[in-house]
Amino acid sequence: MAQTQLQSAREGIVTPAIERVAERENRDPEFVREQVAAGEAVIPTNHAHEGLDPMIIGREFSTKVNANIGNSETTSDRIEELRKLHAAVHYGADTVMDLSTGDELDTIREANVEHSPVPIGTVPIYEAVKRAESPEEITHELLLDVIEKQAEQGVDYMTIHAGVLMEHLPLTDGRVTGIVSRGGSILAQWMEENAMQNPLYTEFETICEIFAEHDVTFSLGDGLRPGSLADASDEAQFAELDTLGELTRTAWDHGVQVMVEGPGHVPMDQIRGNVERQQEVCDGAPFYVLGPLVTDVAPGYDHITSAIGATEAARAGAAMLCYVTPKEHLGLPDAEDVREGLAAYRIAAHAGDVANGLPGARDWDDALSRARYDFDWREQFDLALDPDRARDSHDQTLPGDNYKEARFCSMCGIEFCSMRIDQDARDADGEMDALDTGVDLDASPAAAVNLPPVGTHDTSAIPELPEIDAVAHDEGEPADD
Numbered sequence: 021m022a023q024t025q026l027q028s029a030r031e032g033i034v035t036p037a038i039e040r041v042a043e044r045e046n047r048d049p050e051f052v053r054e055q056v057a058a059g060e061a062v063i064p065t066n067h068a069h070e071g072l073d074p075m076i077i078g079r080e081f082s083t084k085v086n087a088n089i090g091n092s093e094t095t096s097d098r099i100e101e102l103r104k105l106h107a108a109v110h111y112g113a114d115t116v117m118d119l120s121t122g123d124e125l126d127t128i129r130e131a132n133v134e135h136s137p138v139p140i141g142t143v144p145i146y147e148a149v150k151r152a153e154s155p156e157e158i159t160h161e162l163l164l165d166v167i168e169k170q171a172e173q174g175v176d177y178m179t180i181h182a183g184v185l186m187e188h189l190p191l192t193d194g195r196v197t198g199i200v201s202r203g204g205s206i207l208a209q210w211m212e213e214n215a216m217q218n219p220l221y222t223e224f225e226t227i228c229e230i231f232a233e234h235d236v237t238f239s240l241g242d243g244l245r246p247g248s249l250a251d252a253s254d255e256a257q258f259a260e261l262d263t264l265g266e267l268t269r270t271a272w273d274h275g276v277q278v279m280v281e282g283p284g285h286v287p288m289d290q291i292r293g294n295v296e297r298q299q300e301v302c303d304g305a306p307f308y309v310l311g312p313l314v315t316d317v318a319p320g321y322d323h324i325t326s327a328i329g330a331t332e333a334a335r336a337g338a339a340m341l342c343y344v345t346p347k348e349h350l351g352l353p354d355a356e357d358v359r360e361g362l363a364a365y366r367i368a369a370h371a372g373d374v375a376n377g378l379p380g381a382r383d384w385d386d387a388l389s390r391a392r393y394d395f396d397w398r399e400q401f402d403l404a405l406d407p408d409r410a411r412d413s414h415d416q417t418l419p420g421d422n423y424k425e426a427r428f429c430s431m432c433g434i435e436f437c438s439m440r441i442d443q444d445a446r447d448a449d450g451e452m453d454a455l456d457t458g459v460d461l462d463a464s465p466a467a468a469v470n471l472p473p474v475g476t477h478d479t480s481a482i483p484e485l486p487e488i489d490a491v492a493h494d495e496g497e498p499a500d501d
């Protein structure tokens with residue numbers, strides 16, 4: 021039986037996948053091997069996934085981004101799903117999860133694995149529900165059958181919600197948003213109806229044996245993650261996390277790679293604590309977080325609310341970020357939502373890497389900044405995180421080829437382009453004349469404008485504005501009436 025990446029790394033073997041990852045991350049292969057051997061990084065590589073370009077997920081490496089695709093009962097087929105896969109990889113997804121719950125599950129999954137150069141993840145409980153027709157009808161045999169079949173099909177990692185236990189369920193009473201994980205809610209219903217322990221927990225060692233045979237990586241699901249700020253960091257969430265720590269060690273005993281999923285909705289000030297707690301409880305296993313959203317008040321903009329939290333999570337040590345699109349909580353994302361979500365999350369991941377001083381991370385920023393200051397517009401577009409978006413935005417107002425050489429854009433215009441003015445003010449060596457240090461800047465009245473803002477965000481104090489009609493009337497213009 022072929023070994024898992026973890027088993028090989030423990031034996032001191034630098035596998036071809038480790039070699040490739042080292043090349044992609046510009047790191048020493050021996051360092052990569054040590055990280056995998058310690059369980060602090062994973063290389064999801066199912067033996068049967070032939071077209072895969074191996075990648076690594078771990079806090080010592082560049083922060084990765086996952087995109088979710090998948091059909092529902094009413095939308096999408098194999099071709100449409102392949103289009104979504106292509107769009108996700110094109111816009112920079114490091115892994116893709118197929119969360120299909122509609123028809124043609126097998127065909128779609130097989131096509132995704134066959135055509136994907138990035139690891140494919142799944143949540144097998146979804147297929148089990150489809151086959152059983154209702155959650156409470158799922159049997160242990162059916163669950164294991166689904167998991168084994170998906171492993172044989174080449175799925176690289178699977179979300180297994182084995183940490184949701186019967187004794188955790190009462191801890192969710194009184195929550196504002198209950199259990200919001202699809203997998204968590206399905207398993208909770210199963211346990212309530214059957215009065216038995218979570219089958220993914222009781223069958224965990226059998227699942228480990230299946231995963232070891234195919235080198236499927238665990239993504240231990242957070243079925244009790246908070247779905248609102250009010251429920252963040254509560255007893256239910258941390259009780260499940262303790263179980264996930266126990267399961268991490270069990271999987272390692274079987275030579276199986278593990279990452280652990282995390283919340284969800286978490287206030288900004290609790291994010292670092294959440295990441296550090298996971299790292300401690302799960303002995304450094306990579307943390308894979310969904311967002312987290314740092315406020316609940318912005319449906320329609322949750323790619324932004326969650327990318328803010330994702331940046332903080334990456335800074336604190338999260339290894340992979342699961343993107344959130346603007347449609348979160350509202351509807352099934354379309355291709356444009358996928359693009360917006362991925363852009364937001366690639367920004368979050370990169371910002372985290374820069375802040376953490378990841379070797380080479382800021383080279384990208386510096387190269388783009390130089391191109392910007394040089395007015396090398398084409399280079400600036402090429403280096404942009406989304407080159408098409410950057411080019412289109414520029415060309416909306418200055419489309420002509422001659423403007424690709426211009427020392428200004430339409431934002432400030434030719435006269436007020438500060439970078440042009442700055443360059444013109446410098447001497448041949450690119451230097452400014454020295455400031456007269458005898459001037460007391462603090463004494464200048466102009467310094468007052470730099471004082472911090474005062475006041476609160478209590479909008480009751482804001483005076484009411486007059487109606488537009490009244491303004492027009494006051495100014496001597498005839499009102500409509």
Ligand code: SF4
Pocket residue numbers: 427428429430431432433434436437438439440
């Ligand atoms: S016009 Fe303004 S925004 Fe445009 S390049 Fe110059 S400084 Fe930058």
